[in-house]
Amino acid sequence: MTTEQPGGDISPSTKLELAPEVIVKSMGDDEGGVLLRRDSGEMFTANDTTIFFLNELDGSKQVGDIAASMADVFEVTTAELESDLVELARELLSQNLVRVA
Amino acid sequence: MATSGSPVASTVPNSVDPVPEQTLHLDFQGAGLLVSAGDRAWIDAIAAMYPGFVADGAPLLDAFRLDIIEADVLPPDPDLPLTWAGLNTSGVPCRIFESETEQFFVAEDKVVKIELHGSGAATVFVLPEGRNAFLSSIVIPVVESALFHGGQYLLHAACLVEEASGRAVLVCAPSGYGKTTTAMTLAHEGFSLMTDDVAVVVPKPEGVLAWGVPRSLKVHRRTAELLSWIGPLPDDRWDENGEQGIALEKIADRIGVMPPEARPLAAIIILGSRSPAGHVLEPASRPEVLAVLAHDNVAARAAGMTAKALDRFMTFADMIQRTPAFTLHAGEDLASLPGMVTRAMKDGAGNAP
Numbered sequence: 458m459t460t461e462q463p464g465g466d467i468s469p470s471t472k473l474e475l476a477p478e479v480i481v482k483s484m485g486d487d488e489g490g491v492l493l494r495r496d497s498g499e500m501f502t503a504n505d506t507t508i509f510f511l512n513e514l515d516g517s518k519q520v521g522d523i524a525a526s527m528a529d530v531f532e533v534t535t536a537e538l539e540s541d542l543v544e545l546a547r548e549l550l551s552q553n554l555v556r557v558a
Numbered sequence: 559m560a561t562s563g564s565p566v567a568s569t570v571p572n573s574v575d576p577v578p579e580q581t582l583h584l585d586f587q588g589a590g591l592l593v594s595a596g597d598r599a600w601i602d603a604i605a606a607m608y609p610g611f612v613a614d615g616a617p618l619l620d621a622f623r624l625d626i627i628e629a630d631v632l633p634p635d636p637d638l639p640l641t642w643a644g645l646n647t648s649g650v651p652c653r654i655f656e657s658e659t660e661q662f663f664v665a666e667d668k669v670v671k672i673e674l675h676g677s678g679a680a681t682v683f684v685l686p687e688g689r690n691a692f693l694s695s696i697v698i699p700v701v702e703s704a705l706f707h708g709g710q711y712l713l714h715a716a717c718l719v720e721e722a723s724g725r726a727v728l729v730c731a732p733s734g735y736g737k738t739t740t741a742m743t744l745a746h747e748g749f750s751l752m753t754d755d756v757a758v759v760v761p762k763p764e765g766v767l768a769w770g771v772p773r774s775l776k777v778h779r780r781t782a783e784l785l786s787w788i789g790p791l792p793d794d795r796w797d798e799n800g801e802q803g804i805a806l807e808k809i810a811d812r813i814g815v816m817p818p819e820a821r822p823l824a825a826i827i828i829l830g831s832r833s834p835a836g837h838v839l840e841p842a843s844r845p846e847v848l849a850v851l852a853h854d855n856v857a858a859r860a861a862g863m864t865a866k867a868l869d870r871f872m873t874f875a876d877m878i879q880r881t882p883a884f885t886l887h888a889g890e891d892l893a894s895l896p897g898m899v900t901r902a903m904k905d906g907a908g909n910a911p
Contacts, residue, residue, distance in 0.1 A: 478862070485879050488844045489844070489845045491849060491875070493852075496862040503845065
């Protein structure tokens, strides 16, 4: 995957928000959810971690801060989660599902 | 009647002798549709499509209204985004102009349906030669609007009721994936069939209800081969698609059939590919079930999803969250399938909340 994304590369200090046309629908605890693009009807299924992360994106939190808050919930180290979330954010950005705030 | 200029203005009759209005009341399990037309033939044609839903007496409170106006000229295309154009499922060329608030639906350049979303009403203008286009392309969208207005949602699925518990099960898949074969297999033992293709879901605070719009079964030649107990069919002529239609009443001696009645929804089954060995009926991922249902049932037009489409998406999401869902890979021994589905419904297994 390229790291040359709109808004620059993602780092733990990046602040993200959902793309305005994207809706996140959780399907319940441990069930994951669906991302829906209203402009195209395109759908993406997502696991719990992704849904949790997306629901935390409000344009004001850094990716690293979100990793710290999620570490307890998912019982992994903050460093490990931070690395995973940066990768996830790049993937989401490449699909135009999120944008840099 | 000449129609030009704004669609709304064109609805005003230009005759000094008003034509007596003919009306029809339909009751779709609590969702009403009140049809008005100047010619009784329109009323009779719609009543013939939905004979089990014709209601006597006063229309239901807050029924959706359909006014049919015979016109010599159709209203011109509106200044709205063209969101879809192509052949519909009946092979009729259609185009849709749509905004968040209004839909302008043209079928074969012979019929126009204008509907303001949320108004609870639609007006149809139809040319003298537009009867077939109206019946094949306009009536079902109007019924869908009437259901939506009454808090009910059409779903492309077979709907059956387990006779022992009285609870409903939906069998979902795109056309050609085996809904009819699966539905007839279940209806042969332990289940009663309401529909093999057109289901309706009714979300309620206490749970989701489901029922089916009856229609003739479209039995494929391959289905008749797989289900040898069917025996000779009433009309032994296959069409160009290898199918023949069978009225439900003509096969009710071989499968369980029941009239439409909203029942508690106990399970959703998504049909997957056939299994080379035994049946596989496994819990389904809720997000994947939603993706399958939305792909087959929620319109996403070039200009994006309307508020109505988003409402459908969210309703199906809530239904899936509240209902055990399974993926079925049917094997060869179809006779054992009803028992397997019954056990799954009884256990509430899989992803039950």
